[in-house]
Amino acid sequence: MFTTRPELVGTYGMVASTHWLASATGMAVLEDGGNAFDAAVAAGFVLQVVEPHLNGPGGEVPALFATAGSDRVEVLCGQGVAPAGASIGHYRDQGLDLIPGTGLLAATVPGAWDGWLTLLRDHGTRSLRQVLGYAIGYARDGFPLIDRVPMTIDTVAGLFAEHWPTSAAMWLRDGKAPAPGSRFTNPVLAGTWERLLAEAEAVSGREAQIDAARRAWSQGFVAEEIEAFCRTPVRDDSGRDHAGVLTAQDIASWQASYEAPLTVDLADGWSLHKIGRWSQGPALAQQLRLLDGRDLSYVDGVATADTVHQAVEATKLAFADREAWYGDDPDVPIDALVSRSYAASRAALIGAEASLELRPGTPEGRAVTLPSYVDSGRAAGPATAAAGVGEPTVSRTGTTRGDTVHVDVVDRWGNMVSATPSGGWLQSSPTIPSLGFCLGTRAQMFWLDEGLPNSLAPGKRPRITLSPSMASRNGRPVLAFGTPGGDQQDQWQLCFWLAHTVGGLNLQAAIDSPTWHSNAVPSSFYPRNWTPGELVVESRLGTSAIASLEQRGHRVVDGGAWSLGRMSAVARDPETGLLYGAANPRGAQGYAAGR
Template identity: 60%
Template sequence: MTFTTRPTLQGTFGMVSSTHWLASQAAMGILERGGNAFDAAVTAGFVLHVVEPHLNGPGGEVPAIVATAQDPAPKVLCGQGPAPAGATIAHFRSLGMDLIPGSGPLAAAVPGAVDAWLLLLRDHGTLSLDEVLEPAIGYAAAGHPLIGRVGDTVAAVRSLFEEHWYTSAQLWLRGGRPPAAGEMFTNPAYARTLRRLVEAGRAAGADREAQIEAARRAWGTGFVAEAIDRFSREPFQDSSGSPHAGLVTGADLAAYSATWEAPVTLDWHGYSVAKTGFWGQGPVLLETLSVLDALDDPGAYDPATAAGVHAQVEALKLAFADREAWYGDGADVPAKALLSREYARERAALIGDRASRELRPGRPDGAEPHLPAHVRPGAARHADPTDPTTGEPTVQADGVTRGDTCHVDVVDRWGNMISATPSGGWLQSSPTIPDLGFPLGSRLQMFWLEEGLASSLAPGRRPRTTLSPTMVHRDGQPVLACGTPGGDQQDQWQVPFLLRHLVGGQSLQEAIDAPAFHTVSLPGSFYPREMEPGVLVVEDRLDEDVLAALRAYGHEVRLSDGWSLGRLCAVTRDPDTGVLAAGANPRGMQGYACGR
């Protein structure tokens, strides 16, 4: 039997898997109180704002995929806020920029996470607003033992806080030092923000939906929007090296609402795999699976062999090249062609016995791809990619963990299921808004300041996010929800997980614990948008003969610590027996599953 760090949990009542044990247990507590999977997920989402503030926040975003017991077809909840009205290419060019900064108010999109969580609660939850927010309010007001990585993150940006982001220093450098691991930490301002949302709801009367709508108004047009509008006008230092004011206004928040939309799906090996639309990178996973099928080689499905790793990595490179050329909100994406069998066979023919070092977007329906000038050969390079304020905090190419995004999966006894990947608005992304207790995000950095591209900056467009929850159906019923933090690596780590579990028959925990790998031979989505052709990052637990064979294929293998890549979470439900299961990633000693 394959070794696992933990058992795959099984039960019939409910299962939760998330990137922090406090969020998992708080969500489980909601299930125990009679709430459903969506009540539990909302609770986890707000707790994650408090306990993983270096990884996500209220000023960030959340995409999710849900399936309800009444209507099991997958639906996407889009909590990705768009570019504000003032965010034009001309504005950034007038500041002398050719890339959007990776941190600071200027990089902020309209916050989408809170409105999305509240919309989920309104439409599919059963409990009241104050019940689901109670755990987060408690942790923010009374405190919780802080994980060490939060203090490490604060230490990395200490000089920035002390010299430029004084409001962040007030919250995170109490007593003139970063918080210590295990230290009880409170965020009174965020506790007050959540309490005011609850109070706004209560003032609307006894009706549950009316209360939630009142809280949404308090966020989008009330005290939260007013505080964000005021604070955005103050210039703060960003990763360009100069201070700039933000662009998000109260009018931008008032115009925004989270939305429900159809997923993009792929029928594959008897399953239907659902991802967000082409405004996110999720379809990369679908295209990769389609290309692997087109290879018509069972060995391509095995992530434990050199041939399997090679095939999967090369398929991923092709799919990510298409992401760069074709994916984007508002773009004329040739979606049907990109996921067609004919196109998959065309792309699969490019995979040989040597590792590619090129960026090779395809020509779906014969259309000519357009790549940003920054990723073309000979393009100029920018800032230090190790700057701790820039990019999405994730696992670096050398395996060093700078943080991550978050993830939560929940399934309940009725058959409701959700996969959600909250991110953005982390403490190092932008100065803390003192009246609210959180910063804005920096998701605008994913746009290009070049006209005519699929992901060119334009007001009202959603950034091409890397956040990539997954849901899998069989015979029309949801059977698996999964996801991981990790920016450009999210779908790269999910591909071998799905192959191991759905094709190879490994349990959730076996598939999560198995050695991980990813390529950085693709343009990074985050400032400074770097690419390292041919580099393959592999956990050093992979067999020596496999590593040698990968080098023989021409991959530039870069070894990472044996337990460093990915933070996968997953839950399952067997519709025939009602048995539920869950697994969680041991890497980082932070993510946990719970259930019964």
Template identity: 60%
Template sequence: MTFTTRPTLQGTFGMVSSTHWLASQAAMGILERGGNAFDAAVTAGFVLHVVEPHLNGPGGEVPAIVATAQDPTPKVLCGQGPAPAGATIAHFRSLGMDLIPGAGPLAAAVPGAVDAWLLLLRDHGTLPLAEVLDPAIGYAASGHPLVARVGDTVAAVRKLFEEHWPTSAQLWLREGRPPAAGERFTNPAYAQTLRKLVEAAQSAGADREAQIEAARRAWREGFVAEAVDRFSRKPFQDSSGSPHAGLVTGADMAAYSATWEEPVTLDWHGHTVAKTGFWGQGPVLLQTLSILDALDDDSAYDPSTAAGIHAQAEALKLAFADREAWYGDGADVPAKALLSREYARERAALIGDRASTELRPGRPDGADPRLSSHVRRGAGPLVDTTDATTGEPTVKSDGVTRGDTCHVDVVDRWGNMISATPSGGWLQSSPTIPDLGFPLGSRLQMFWLEEGLSSSLAPGRRPRTTLSPTLVLRDGEPVMACGTPGGDQQDQWQLLFLLRHLVGGRSLQEAIDAPAWHTMSLPASFYPRGMEPGVLVVEDRLDEDTLATLRAYGHEVRLSDPWSLGRLCAVTRDPRTGLLAAGANPRGMQGYACGR
């Protein structure tokens, strides 16, 4: 019998898995009150803003993939806000910058998360806004026990808050100290922000959709946009070492709306895997699966053996090299070619019996790859600000972080299903807007300050995000939603999970608990955009023979703690029986699934 840290939950009523137990249970409470999976996901999303503020916030973003009981065809909800109108390459160059800062108001994209959650509630939810927001309002107003990592994050940026970001110090350094682990913490300003959204909704009358639209207007054109506009004009210290004003304006807020889009999909081993478009890194997972198939070697599918790990790591390197050269929010992405079987065979032919230390983007449709000068110079050494222990951030004193993200999956008894990955707008990304109780994000750091690249900065363009929810279908019916935080590691850890569950036949919890690893041999998406060629980070539960063989392949193996990599969540539904299941990551002692 395979050991697991927890059981795979099973039931018929509803299942939730998220990166924080309070979000999971709040979402489950919505299901118990008759709400559907989308009502529950919105509740979880707003609760995550409160209880994981170092990993996401209202000023951040959220992509999601949904399938409804009425229409199982997956749809992507894009809550990734674009670059504001003033965010031009010329502006940043005029400030003497060749990289966008990793923290501070200058790095903020237009906030996308709240509008996306409200759009989801309008189009697919069933409950009124007041009921869905009630748990988040309660936790923000009356308090909740903070997880230790929140206080650790505040401690890391204490000097920045005290010397340069006084509004953040007022919220997070009460009594002159960071909050302690388990301390009951309140955010009255954010509670009031949510209450005002509810008041705006209720002033629109009894119609549920009209109420939600009124709340969206209050966010995009009303008191929230006005507060963002006022505050963004003030200069604050950022990770460039100098103070700069932000670029997000009220006009940018008013011009933005979350959108519904078609997913990018791959038919694979009897399943269809659905991801976001090429404005995100999601297709990296699809490319990697295609490359593994093209190897035509069953040993390539096992993430626990040296042969399997080597094949998967090399396939990931090739897919991430293509991400660097081709992915971005532009119409010229050669999407069809990148996901073709012919191209996968070309890429697979590059995998040998030695670990590559090169960045090798391909030539889909015969086109020459385009890389930034920063990457062509070698990208420099990676300054690692991600704690290997869960994909959560360790934070430099200037606020620079990477890999700061949450995740939530929900399935209900009717067959509605959602995978969502909220992120950005974390407490250390930018100074707190005191009237609102939250900061803006720093997602612009994923753009390049060079013309002609697939992810060059341009007003109105979405950053090439690392956020990567996943929905899996079988015979046209949704059967699984899954995802994880972890920045550039998100699709790497999901690859291991899918191989173990869909190919290896392991249960959800077995696949989540199994030893994890990831490659660092790719340009990081977060400031200062470094890479570590040939480095393979591995949980040290792998046996010595496997580690020795990996080193013989040429991998620079870096051991991590035995339970340290990934924060996976997953829910499933069997359309034939209606049975539901859920699992959640035990690493970090924070994520939980619940259901019945």
């Protein structure tokens, strides 16, 4: 199969991400003697600067990681929780049936800073200044704007000018977006980071400094500035102005944590590791369970029409369960949902024709209750993102229908990280002028119905779309991968997994292989639209395959030849010590680096 680039192979280290400056930064840290954790943190902070429409300091970071010398995979939870004042009653009293996707009402506790610093403290080797210095340099001295940033700013320029003056002051030049490729600086953000470093370096010792920086954020000036800003109402998707409910106490009361991953054993010695019930990660495990033992095939590196059909029907079943069952609730029957017996009963629903229904299952015989907004059919409508390289679909009101960034790192010792940072998009919430960044809007993923696994409640994590992945083979961690893309993340990862494990393609060829996704699942993003039967494909699947899918009842949308996904991946062969890396060519932005 034709590939756009070679799969990188080396022995020293590999970094793959959604932006070349982040990949280069991660590799520079490895070259300086840092490990994979140091490199991932440094790359993560650079991504906050150079892809500000996709993530920022006010967002979150979930990650999977494995440490050298151990076969155990762990989850880093850098996903903040709903504030104490975020009750269903508070939102309902304001006439809302959905949490707006923009403004201040959707803010959860920012988790990225504490998440990255916790990972650095416990598993890294470099000082905070050594890893944060790269991002500070880009924020202070400037970086080239990729085309998508000005495009996004142009879309919301009117909102900025009329309702969000602090964002207009930062992102507009004479009322317009800066030119693509121009050098852009964010000196206020650089100053915020320098102030955090100054408070950290007032104490001695690497770990003590990192903890001091965490406190300076959560119990110091950052939390105070966030609370003060949230008290002023701002315009959001509802068409009205609302104040936020996030307080300094909410921020001080939360910290990043570790937990065990959801792990499922698959064929040929593979095991998949995902974040559990509070993410959509189990959907990839469910899809693979549903496809276990089925006749799947690739021809010249391209999935056959029958393979795509079966995969898409498995996606619909898994994501229907996501809507009914996933959430930050200990009563979620997660083990049953990913069990072989449950998958076998559900797989019988995959027929020769495309399903146009949302069909959640009944794990352990439990009765199904869907969110009223989904169950009523009110959410049916035009697709939220027919195509795109994982970039967000942005409305004039700033609504971002899902996207983020991704970074994977493996080092010569065997440390491995897969992280999917997101939130704090420049277009989704007004800039806090004293800090140089905006808040996230992840609470839009909660439902305002009582009694659901993903019902809004104070101190609860939203059921996020962010879904990094790691895989072991014969009990040893060997592969880290992921992609931005909101609801498409675990669909595009399925395409990659099948191309790699069924099609036999190397990492780069698997990323390059034609991709698809279904829009026949409710969106996780305001206004929660979905289109039954809609299937978006890359045209490289071939006219014959596309015609066959249409004959089976799929409502096929041709997304273009190279349009879907922003996958990256790294791998390690524990027997030879060889390292591998690959990144997405779509959009001419993602790169892998290594030697």
